[in-house]
Structures are given as structure tokens and as C-alpha cells.
Amino acid sequence: MRRAEIVTAVLLGLLSIYLMWKSGEGPSWDPDSVRFANIGMIEGEGPGSGFWPFWLSLIMLISCLWTGFNWWRGKTPPSQSDQPYLSQHAKRMLLRVGGSLIVFLALIHVIGVYGAMVVFFVYYLRFLGHHSIPRTVAIAVAVPVFSFFFFDVAMRIVLPKGYLEPLFIPLYDIFL
Amino acid sequence: MDILVSLADGMLQALQPFNLGLAFLGVVVGLFVGAMPGLGSVNGVAILLPFTFVIQDISGSATSPMIFLAAIYYGAMYGGAISSITLGIPGASTAVATTFDGRPLALAGKADKALVTAAIASFIGGTVANLLFTGFAPALASIALDFGNPEVFALMLLAFATFVGLGGDDIPKTIFSICFGLVLATVGFDIISGEPRLIFFEITGFSHGIRFLVLAIGVYGIGEMLWTINAAKDNTAMTETKMSPKTILREIRAFPAAWKGTAIGSTLGFFVGILPAAGATPGSLMAYGVAKMVSRRPERFGKGEVDGVAAPESANNAASTGAMLPMMTLGIPGSPTTAVLLAGMVIWGLQPGPLLFTEQPDFVWPLIGSFYISNVIALVVNLAFIPVFLWMLRMPFTILAPLIFVLSIVGTYAAYQNMFDVWLMVLFGLGAYLLRVLDYPLAPAVLAVVLGPIAEPKLRQSLLLSDGDFSIFFTRPIAGPITVIAIILILLPLAKLLWSKARR
Numbered sequence: 001m002r003r004a005e006i007v008t009a010v011l012l013g014l015l016s017i018y019l020m021w022k023s024g025e026g027p028s029w030d031p032d033s034v035r036f037a038n039i040g041m042i043e044g045e046g047p048g049s050g051f052w053p054f055w056l057s058l059i060m061l062i063s064c065l066w067t068g069f070n071w072w073r074g075k076t077p078p079s080q081s082d083q084p085y086l087s088q089h090a091k092r093m094l095l096r097v098g099g100s101l102i103v104f105l106a107l108i109h110v111i112g113v114y115g116a117m118v119v120f121f122v123y124y125l126r127f128l129g130h131h132s133i134p135r136t137v138a139i140a141v142a143v144p145v146f147s148f149f150f151f152d153v154a155m156r157i158v159l160p161k162g163y164l165e166p167l168f169i170p171l172y173d174i175f176l
Numbered sequence: 177m178d179i180l181v182s183l184a185d186g187m188l189q190a191l192q193p194f195n196l197g198l199a200f201l202g203v204v205v206g207l208f209v210g211a212m213p214g215l216g217s218v219n220g221v222a223i224l225l226p227f228t229f230v231i232q233d234i235s236g237s238a239t240s241p242m243i244f245l246a247a248i249y250y251g252a253m254y255g256g257a258i259s260s261i262t263l264g265i266p267g268a269s270t271a272v273a274t275t276f277d278g279r280p281l282a283l284a285g286k287a288d289k290a291l292v293t294a295a296i297a298s299f300i301g302g303t304v305a306n307l308l309f310t311g312f313a314p315a316l317a318s319i320a321l322d323f324g325n326p327e328v329f330a331l332m333l334l335a336f337a338t339f340v341g342l343g344g345d346d347i348p349k350t351i352f353s354i355c356f357g358l359v360l361a362t363v364g365f366d367i368i369s370g371e372p373r374l375i376f377f378e379i380t381g382f383s384h385g386i387r388f389l390v391l392a393i394g395v396y397g398i399g400e401m402l403w404t405i406n407a408a409k410d411n412t413a414m415t416e417t418k419m420s421p422k423t424i425l426r427e428i429r430a431f432p433a434a435w436k437g438t439a440i441g442s443t444l445g446f447f448v449g450i451l452p453a454a455g456a457t458p459g460s461l462m463a464y465g466v467a468k469m470v471s472r473r474p475e476r477f478g479k480g481e482v483d484g485v486a487a488p489e490s491a492n493n494a495a496s497t498g499a500m501l502p503m504m505t506l507g508i509p510g511s512p513t514t515a516v517l518l519a520g521m522v523i524w525g526l527q528p529g530p531l532l533f534t535e536q537p538d539f540v541w542p543l544i545g546s547f548y549i550s551n552v553i554a555l556v557v558n559l560a561f562i563p564v565f566l567w568m569l570r571m572p573f574t575i576l577a578p579l580i581f582v583l584s585i586v587g588t589y590a591a592y593q594n595m596f597d598v599w600l601m602v603l604f605g606l607g608a609y610l611l612r613v614l615d616y617p618l619a620p621a622v623l624a625v626v627l628g629p630i631a632e633p634k635l636r637q638s639l640l641l642s643d644g645d646f647s648i649f650f651t652r653p654i655a656g657p658i659t660v661i662a663i664i665l666i667l668l669p670l671a672k673l674l675w676s677k678a679r680r
Contacts, residue, residue, distance in 0.1 A: 001614075008614055012352065019359055019374070027371040038371070046640030049366040049373055052632045056355040063355070066348035076346055078614050085613060090406050094609070097405060101398070101581060101602050108595065117582055129574025139575065147586060155230050157590045 004085035005078040006071045013064035019057035023050040096128060112161035114144040152176070183310055186541025190243060190549050194235060198244040199546055203554045206251020209268075211259050211565050212576065216268030217252035217496070218513040219400060221245045222392040223583050225520050226591035238524035239539050243546040245520060246500075249513055250302065250550045253456065253493045254558045257294035257485075258565050261287055270456040270492040273464040277477060277484030284480050288419055291562055292427035293482050294489040297438045299555040301490025304442035305449070305497035306547045313533070313544070317505040320530035325641065326648050328507075328529075329634040330658040332627055333649075335508050336620070337665035338451055345617040347669050353617050357624025358631070360386045367629075368636060381596030388519040388625050389591055390601045395618050396512075397584030398605020401577055403612055419562050437467040437483030438490045445491030449498025450510060456495040463491030497547060504540065505530055507630065512619040515626045522626075 026033025038048030039055070071079040086094065100123055107116035121140035125131045151157045152168075153175045161168050189195065209220035228241035235241075256271025261278035274294060281290040323331075336354050340347060363374045364385030375382045441463035448459035467487035468477040477484045499510035500517075507529035509515040521528045532540055588601045608618050642648035649659040 005614055008611070022374050022376070023362075025373075041639070041644040045369070046644070047636045049369045049371040052635065053359050053362040053374060056359050060352050060355045060359070063348040063352040067346075067352070070346075070348065076615065090613075093406050094402070094606075097402060097577075098606050098609075101585075101605075104581075104585065105595070105599055105602060108598075113586060113589070117586075120582065121578055124578040125574065129572065129578075131572075131574065143579070143582065147582075151586070151590060155590070157593065159586065159589060160595070 001078045001081035001083050001085050002071070005076065006068060009064045009067040009071065013061055013068075016057045016061035016064060020054055020061070023054035023057060025050070097124075100124065100128075108160055108162065110162050112164045113159040114148060115162065115164050117144045117147070149175075179310060179314060182537065182541045183545060186543070186545030187548065188545070189239070189538075189542035190546035195240055195243050195542065195546065196549070198231065198240055199247045199550045200553055200557070202244040202247025203251040203254075203550055203557055206248035206253075207255035207258075207554070207558060207561075207565060208251075208568060209248065210252030210255025210271070211569055212255075213259055213263065213265045213404070215400075215404075215580075216256070216270065216513075217249045218511075218516060219396045219580075220248045220252055221513055221516045221520075222389070222396040223580065223587055224248065225389060225392075225516060225523075226587040228520060228524075229591070232524055237539070238521065238526050239542045241520065241524060242517070242539070242543050243550075245517055246543065246546060247550040247553070249496055249517070250493070250547070250554050251557075253302070253496050254295060254298045254554045255565070256492065257298070257489055258291065258562065259569055261290045261294065261485075262566060263569065270460055270495075271488070272457065273460045273488035274485055276464060276488075277479070277481050280478070280480035281482075281485065286480065288423045289427050289430070289482065290485050291419070292424055292559065293431060293434050293485045295555055295558045296428065296431050297434060297441065297486035297490040298493045298558075299551060300438050301442040301445055301493035302497060302551040302554070303548070304490075305446040305494035306544075306551065308443075308446050309497050309501055309547070310544060313501055313505050316501065317530040317533040320506050321534070323506075323530070323654065324638075324652075325634045326638040326652055326655040327658070329631060329638055330649055330655040330662065331506055331508055332631040332634065334658050334662040334665070335502075335627065336624070337662035339620045339623075340666050340669065346615050349614075349616045350620055353620040354624045357391075357621035358628040360391065360621070361625045361628025362632065368633060379596075381594070381600070386600070386625070387592065387597060388516075388622075389523075390588060390597050391604050391625050392516055392519070392622050393584050393588050394601040394604030395608045395622055397580060397587075398602055399608030399612060399618070401580055402605070402609040405573065405577055424559055434482040434486035436470070437463075437485070437487035440467045440470070441487040441490030442494045445494030446498040448491070449495030450501050456492040456499070456511065459495035459498070460488035460492040463487040493551075500547075503528065504532060504543075509623060509626060512622050515623045519626050 024036035024039055026035065026038060036050070038050035040048060040051065042048045070076050074080050100120060104116050104120045107119060118140050121143065122136060125136040125139060126133070147159070148171070151159050190199065205220060205224070206217065209215040210217065225245070228244060231241040231244055232238060252268060253270060256266060256268040257274045257278060260266045260271040260274040261282045264275055264279040266272045266275055278290040278294065281287065339354060340350055359374070363382050365371070365383065366373050372383060441460070444463045444466060445456070445459040448462055449456060464484060464487050467483050468474050471477065471481070471483060473481070496513070499514045502508045502510050503514040503518050507518065509518045518528050526532065526536060526539060584601070585598055588598050589595070612618060638648055639646070648655070650656045
């Protein structure tokens with residue numbers, strides 16, 4: 001935990017510097033614009049477009065340095081902790097649950113929201129939750145069916161279908 | 177008199193069948209999210225906000241979706257007590273103090289007493305706060321009508337300063353969180369100059385800005401769920417609770433024994449709720465502390481004292497109404513939940529702030545009327561359906577969690593209809609979890625994303641007015657004292673540190 005505290009503070013500090021740099025950018029349509037010309041007062045216009053994000057990013061950087069100082073003094077609970085940043089249990093959970101969310105999103109591009117939902121529910125309920133097959137199937141089918149009628153049919157919000165789009169055409173003919 | 181007429185008119189509007197149905201549904205959803213450990217009012221309103229577009233489409237006004245979300249907020253305050261008492265785990269952080277005496281009562285076989293006391297105290301807390309709200313809100317709004325840009329910015333500064341001074345979290349991390357939220361709010365086109373800002377790696381998805389819902393659902397729908405999944409919750413046993421109309425009536429008759437805790441919680445909770453960064457959790461803890469301090473039998477607190485249940489439960493309901501006061505009158509949310517409600521108002525096309533009371537009375541008064549009605553519905557539903565909620569609490573988390581993940585993902589897509597925002601939402605959620613492990617508070621960032629687009633133009637217009645002179649925030653009669661108080665609050669932790677060093 002102690003090492004994670006300082007590594008995170010350094011990474012967030014670097015992010016703050018990047019945000020300061022980025023805030024100073026002029027508009028791309030003006031090739032003559034000078035970086036950081038927009039972070040102060042502009043004659044007749046008041047503060048420039050980069051004023052607010054630049055100085056806020058600077059405060060972010062200062063707060064990261066402050067966190068680093070607290071770490072050095074060992075004043076915060078994470079900087080005093082000998083525990084690992086993520087326990088074995090947390091790492092496993094992040095990989096299984098967080099990873100499944102990333103796969104879920106990636107699958108939406110391929111088999112659409114409803115197909116990805118079925119896969120996600122089967123994985124989560126059966127393999128992570130150890131629920132019975134009937135219960136898994138019931139939820140994995142009921143939720144996408146309900147969602148289809150709620151979003152696509154009732155609300156007319158067409159959710160992505162990916163390569164499964166042709167399967168939905170008969171349903172569109174009936175319900176839409 | 178005008179207020180009473182407006183309130184009566186608003187109540188009639190709120191009693192329309194559609195609005196009444198929404199209040200009922202909202203209360204039921206709120207009771208459920210409040211009772212489920214790991215979920216609170218903010219999760220409920222954040223995840224369900226995208227679905228309110230449908231409600232607005234059907235009703236044609238912003239009042240109905242707001243009634244629905246406000247009812248969730250109310251219901252959650254009632255619901256938190258159910259798991260605090262029967263499981264010993266607070267359903268939400270606002271019900272932490274309820275476990276102190278609610279759990280011992282349940283273990284002593286008096287769960288019915290604790291549940292009924294919690295429900296009635298919540299009702300009284302909510303009603304007292306509603307009366308205070310009705311009295312104060314129009315007056316505060318009319319004062320706020322005179323506020324110019326410097327005053328509004330000073331108030332925003334005060335809201336953030338309260339987080340730093342009273343938040344109780346790690347100060348540099350709180351400051352980082354606030355500034356990060358404010359910077360995220362600047363992504364996209366600058367509304368004053370029209371220039372694009374912070375379009376990271378020239379990805380076009382950033383040009384429309386980072387939407388509030390994306391961050392809120394990421395933090396509260398994904399990040400908090402991961403946190404809850406990781407937290408051990410297997411070693412809990414539910415206390416067997418038998419409720420019948422007879423036991424409920426018996427406990428209602430015995431309720432006057434808890435009058436003192438209820439009175440303290442109702443008033444203290446409301447005023448603590450008004451403070452930004454304070455809200456229902458510190459309100460309920462403070463009410464518990466004061467109730468114990470003034471009690472004739474303080475030694476019984478922690479062992480099953482009814483005042484120990486009544487004080488925090490009345491306080492968390494009163495505080496939730498209190499937090500609505502600055503949101504409705506000044507456009508400044510007092511808690512993450514009210515930040516989501518405020519963002520909802522903006523999405524539905526309203527301009528939160530003092531003008532609401534004069535320009536949108538058709539929105540304001542039915543909403544206030546619905547507070548009273550939701551409170552009654554919550555009491556009745558809570559008492560009548562406690563066995564149902566106890567049954568629902570037995571739902572395995574391995575079913576609830578994937579449902580919430582799917583709701584978060586589909587809800588975000590439905591709101592903006594692009595996958596970029598959905599990816600961003602999940603990445604925010606994973607990042608929020610990783611930062612939370614290191615004690616980075618995330619509520620200030622969520623609040624800042626809402627307030628950023630209001631605060632920045634106010635600051636820039638103020639400085640344009642003063643030709644870049646910051647003294648404009650100190651020399652005006654209303655902005656001056658507010659700015660000074662904000663600076664004192666920011667410096668307070670530093671002063672405390674120096675003071676403790678000097679004493680050593």
C-alpha cells in the first residue's frame with residue numbers, strides 16, 4: 001500500500017502536468033496562437049479559455065506534491081500500511097469482474113447489447129455466482145427480452161445489435 | 177399565506193395519478209436500494225437518471241421525473257434502517273448510526289420495535305424538515321435573486337471549501353478530487369470563447385465534453401459495486417423478524433418513548449443537511465451523539481436504546497430534505513445525491529437557482545408537495561412491506577451485481593447513444609475503485625463536474641467585470657463575507673495542524 005500511495009501520487013502529478021500543458025493549447029484553426037497565451041487575462045475578453053483548467057491543474061499538481069510529502073512523513077493510513085495495495089482476493093475480483101465488464105463492452109461491438117448481455121449473465125451467474133442452470137437461463141433470457149421491449153419497442157431507443165442485427169428484423173416487423 | 181396556497185396547489189398536482197404512481201414507485205425503489213448493503217440513494221438516482229427521459233416524454237414536464245428521483249432519495253433514507261437492524265450492516269452510510277442501537281435491539285428479540293421506531297422517526301424527521309424547507313426556501317430564494325456573478329462564484333467556493341474544511345477526508349486528496357472534477361467539466365468546447373479545450377489525443381468523442389452521468393454512473397454504478405463485491409459480506413446472519421399488524425400497532429403506541437431522539441434528529445439533521453459536504457451521514461452521527469449527550473441514561477446507548485435509533489433515523493431524513501434547500505434555492509447541491517438531482521434538472525432543461533421559484537412555480541411547488549406525499553407513502557410502504565424487504569435482502573449479491581452492471585451500461589448507452597461514453601463510464605468506474613483503495617474521496621469530483629460548468633463562467637464574467645482584479649470577491653457586501661468564510665474553511669485544517677504542533 002505504501003508504494004502504491006507514492007506511485008499513484010506521481011502518476012496523478014504527471015497527469016496534472018499534462019493537463020496544464022494541454023490547457024495552454026490554442027485553437028487548432030489559429031496557427032499563430034502561442035501556447036499558454038490563453039491562461040491569463042486577454043484584453044477586452046477577460047480570462048482566456050485555458051485560464052480555469054490550467055490553474056486548477058496546477059492546484060492538482062500541488063496537492064499531489066502534498067500527498068507525496070505526507071507519504072514521506074508517513075502521515076496517511078496508506079503510507080503507514082504494510083498491506084499490499086490489492087489483496088489476492090481483490091486482484092482476483094478485479095480480473096474476474098472488471099475483466100468481464102471490459103469483455104462485455106467489447107462483445108457489444110460484435111454481437112450487440114442483447115447477445116453480450118446473455119454471455120455476461122451466463123458467465124457471472126453460472127461461473128462466478130455458482131447459480132443453478134435453470135436460474136441462470138431464466139435471468140439470462142428474461143433480462144434481454146425485457147430490455148428489448150423496454151428500449152427498442154417502448155422507448156424507441158435502438159440498442160446496438162452487432163452481427164446479430166438480421167435476427168432482429170422479424171421482431172422489428174412485428175413490433176415496430 | 178401565499179406559501180400555503182402554493183403548497184396546497186402543488187400538493188394537488190403531486191396527487192395526480194401519474195405523479196402519485198411515480199412517487200410510490202420511487203419510494204419502493206428507494207427502500208430497496210437503501211436496504212441493500214452497498215447501494216444508497218446516490219446509486220439509485222445516478223443509475224436510474226437516464227430512464228427519467230421516458231418519464232419526461234410521457235408527462236411532458238420536468239416535475240414528474242424529479243418527483244420520481246426525490247422519492248427514491250426519501251425511500252432510501254427509510255430503507256437503510258432495515259438492513260442496519262436485521263443484518264447489522266448499514267444499508268447505506270446514512271444508516272451507520274442506526275446499527276449502534278438498532279442491532280442490539282434486534283439481537284434482544286426486539287427487531288420489530290427498532291424497525292417501527294426507525295420508520296416513525298424517519299417520518300417525523302422528514303415532515304419537520306419539509307415544514308422548515310417550505311418556510312425557508314422561498315425566503316432564501318428571494319434573497320438569492322439579488323446575487324450577481326461574484327456572489328454565485330463565492331457560494332461555489334464555499335461549497336468546495338466546506339468539503340476541505342469539514343469533509344474529514346485526506347485534505348490534499350480532497351483538493352485533488354475537487355480540481356479533477358472541475359477540470360473534467362472543462363473538456364469540450366469553451367462556451368465563452370467557442371475554442372475546443374482538452375480534446376485528449378484528438379479523439380472526437382471528447383469534443384462533446386465529459387458528461388456528468390458518465391462520471392456519476394462510473395463512480396456509483398461500477399466503482400462502488402466493485403468495492404462492495406470485494407468487501408466481505410458473507411459473515412452476516414439475518415435476525416429472524418416477525419411482523420404483524422398487532423406488533424406494529426403495539427410499537428406505534430410505544431413510540432412516544434423515543435420523542436427526545438426524534439426531536440433532536442429532526443432539527444439538527446435539517447440544518448446539518450443544508451451544509452455542503454455534510455449531508456445525511458454526519459447529520460445522523462451528530463444527532464446520535466447529541467441524543468446520547470442529553471439523555472438521562474446515556475449508559476444504555478449502544479445496548480439497545482430507542483432514542484439511539486430514533487435520533488439518527490429522523491436526522492438522515494431531515495438532512496436529505498435540508499440538502500435540497502441549497503440545491504433548489506441557490507443551485508448548489510449539498511450532497512452527491514442532490515448533485516445528481518441538480519444535473520437531472522439541467523438535463524431536463526431547467527436552470528437551477530433562485531429564479532426557479534419565480535419562473536418555474538409549476539415545477540417547484542408540486543415537487544415540494546410531493547416531498548410531503550412521498551414521506552407518507554414511505555411510512556406506509558415501509559411498515560406494510562417490511563417482510564417483503566426482508567425477503568428481498570436475501571437476494572444473493574451475485575444476482576444483484578450483474579443486474580446493476582447491465583443497468584449502468586445500458587442506461588449510459590440509452591442516455592447518449594454512443595459507445596464512447598459507455599467505455600469512458602466503465603474506465604471511470606475501474607479508476608474510481610483503484611483510487612478509493614487509497615482513500616481518494618470521489619464525491620467531491622462528482623459534485624465538481626456538476627458545479628464546474630456553472631462556476632467557471634461566473635468566475636470569468638466576474639473577472640471581466642473587474643478587469644482581472646480578484647478583490648471583487650472581497651469588496652462586495654454579500655460575496656465578501658462568503659469568500660472570507662470559504663478561505664477560513666480552506667485554511668482551517670492547516671491552522672489545526674499548526675495549533676496542535678504549537679501545543680506539543
